Amino acid sequence: MRVSAKADYAVRAAAELAAEADGPIKGERLAELQDIPLQFLEHILLELKHHGIVRARRGAKGGYWLAKPADAVTIADIVRAVEGPIAHVQSAPPESIEYRGHAEHLQEVWIAVRANLRAVLEHVTLADLVSGDLPPLVAELTGSEDAWAPR
């Protein structure tokens, strides 16, 4: 139930790519902008490339850029690319698990958890993130005092 450094880095780097729409950005510059270890970042960018989220050119005027428009890439796309499927239980998707005894309805709970995660992650695009103009649902959720309280 936690977000890895890798996923956090990946989203931050993608946000910078989304913001600078013209021309490729070098890995080194991305690393500086978001304070991410360079070598680690390039591994992450490579994974994003394999998933068709980012493109790259090497050489003197090379660098990385988004493969798709910023409003067509969601946070969920990026998290899935580097962390794998969202909300798996014991490394299996919740709809495939069979529970016994009095835990029978636990499956529904995990399905609900996943649905609620998706409700946020699949509806925030990189364009939303960069502009700060987040979807109504997110604005609503962060609006409450309680959402900011540790626990």
Add this chain to the structure above:
Amino acid sequence: MRVSAKADYAVRAAAELAAEADGPIKGERLAELQDIPLQFLEHILLELKHHGIVRARRGAKGGYWLAKPADAVTIADIVRAVEGPIAHVQSAPPESIEYRGHAEHLQEVWIAVRANLRAVLEHVTLADLVSGDLPPLVAELTGSEDAWAPR
């Protein structure tokens, strides 16, 4: 963004404890009921005990039972006991992270994710889980076809 085996086991064992309200249940029986490795289960039960969720007595008529009524224990309580805080980013709570550059609004996204996780986990009690009478929000979320689709 995944649920560990430990958390899944913990909730399942707690559900059995919630169902059999009178008298302690032995670790061995819990392990059989939910098909959990015994030694591992007892470690989990010990953690639950340290967090005041479960009580235990040893000896001939010993076993484990819930420390509180089943409708006063939420799934979130159990997950926190064995996995630590929910939805931490890079092992830190999202409200304490400072983002730079174009990732500035990422904090709000993680806050929204946590709020939506809490919305499910903090409102389902063990009593709900055992009876199968889950809160309206959960029923609503699992009602959609889409929630059951892998992705």
Add this chain to the structure above:
DNA sequence: GCTGCTTTTGACTTAGAAGGTCAAGAAAGT
């Protein structure tokens, strides 16, 4: 066709967590 610059890739490392197992000790009942 060099020469730099930059991405790409693979091998390796180190630390910690996940998911267990084993065995000794302590307490409670009969």
Add this chain to the structure above:
DNA sequence: ACTTTCTTGACCTTCTAAGTCAAAAGCAGC
């Protein structure tokens, strides 16, 4: 006493997180 059952600590194996290092390959400009 003796057995049952929890309690605790030590240990183990496999994986993942989070990197580092170094070599290879591609591209641009002279």
